[in-house]
Amino acid sequence: MSVQRSRTRRIRRLSAGARSIAFPATERERERRRIAIMCLPFFVLATFAGFVPLVVMARMSLSAENLENAGWSLAAWETLLAEPVYREIAWNTLWFATAATLVSVALGVAIAHAIEKYSLPFERVLVAAVSFPIALPGIVVAFMVIVLLGRQGLLTNAAAFFTGSSPIDLATATTVFGLFLGYVYSLVPRATMVLRGTYAEVDTRAEEAARSLGATPLETFYHVTLAEIRPGIVAAFILTFRSALAIFGTVLVLQALAVVTLRVDYELGVGFNTQIAGAIGLVYAAFLIAFTFAGLRFVDSKAVEI
Structure with a gap:
């Protein structure tokens, strides 16, 4: 009752x-x-x-038929759970996105600190250059990596000229390093923009007091500034990690590591296995939603303010 x-x-x-x-x-x-x-x-x-x-x-x-939603079957989910390749893909996705996020946030802290704390020449041009990758599709970023680090890439051929090695041996565009570079290039602007807003709210009086007491710039940053920008770092990590999980075009071109987005494209392009593609997409979306709500709960708990 x-x-x-x-x-x-x-x-x-x-x-x-x-x-x-x-x-x-x-x-x-x-x-x-x-x-x-x-x-x-x-x-x-x-x-x-x-x-x-x-x-x-x-x-x-859950469809029993391929290419159409007809009947009911758990075969796709059983395959997803039983085949080791899908667990390997999930692991690659998580560690690769986490590593790219950590590096991007660290670079974002350095760039935001330099822009907000120092009077740099051509500051507006620098800010525009840092934020420019946000407007680029992932496929364009991938081709930029190929232009620089591919077999005919500018940096590859320059390194080959000075070392006497073959450009084929030095090319790294389609390796894990090339894919990682493409991720970081796309993610650094997102972390930087979030952290610039955080730096605008830093209490400069506490930093000045630390410097007047004899603290070095590095000690001041570690003991004073870092504590004040920590909420922004957490916010940048949440946003950047979500963006890393959503990158598609870069992975599609630089197929150096099997991740979720590439595997969905593979399932649809080779054999047209729509059931497994749907299952992967659902797991991917569920994880993304769960991570978002977990981040919001962390923010709402006032452990960090965004």
């Missing part, structure tokens, strides 16, 4: 809330209606660009 009463009260509260939004009588209710109206386009977009594709992927992964 208590469960039924609780459910009834919850339904009544939802009904009352819907009525207050539809027919507001107070200023607070009118404010809620304005918020609901402003949020409506987002919910429409989330429904058709997020929830509906997830439902279709879930149905695809």
Whole structure:
């Protein structure tokens, strides 16, 4: 009975809330209606660009027929759990994204510190150059890596000229290093932009006090500045790690390491195994959503403020 009463009260509260939004009588209710109206386009977009594709992927992964959603089968999920190659792919995805994120955030801290703490020449040009990769598709980034580090790449041939080695032996564009470089090039601007906002709120008086007491610039950064920008570092890590998991074009061209996005393309392009592709996509999306909510809970716990 208590469960039924609780459910009834919850339904009544939802009904009352819907009525207050539809027919507001107070200023607070009118404010809620304005918020609901402003949020409506987002919910429409989330429904058709997020929830509906997830439902279709879930149905695809349970289909008994390939290329169409017909019947029911757990064969795709059994394959995903039984085949070692998929566990290896998941591991590659996690460690590679984590490593690229850590390096990108570290570089973002250094770049943001230099821009915000020092009067650099051509600062606007530098900021534009740092933020430029955000506008580049992953495929373009991959071809830039090939132009620099491929067999005919500029840096490859320059190194071959000075060392006397073969460009074929020195080419690293399609190795793990080349893929890692493409990831970092795309992720550093995202970390830097977040950290620049954090640096703008740093209390410079504490830094000046530390310097006046004899602390070196490195000691001041470690003991004072780092503590103040730690929330921004956490925020940059969350954003950058999510972006690393979502990179597709760079992996597609520089196929040096099997990761989730490449495997989905493989399943669709070789054999057209839509069931396994749907299962991989669903696991990928579920992990991304879970990571996002975990990050938000960490932020909401006031362990860090973004």
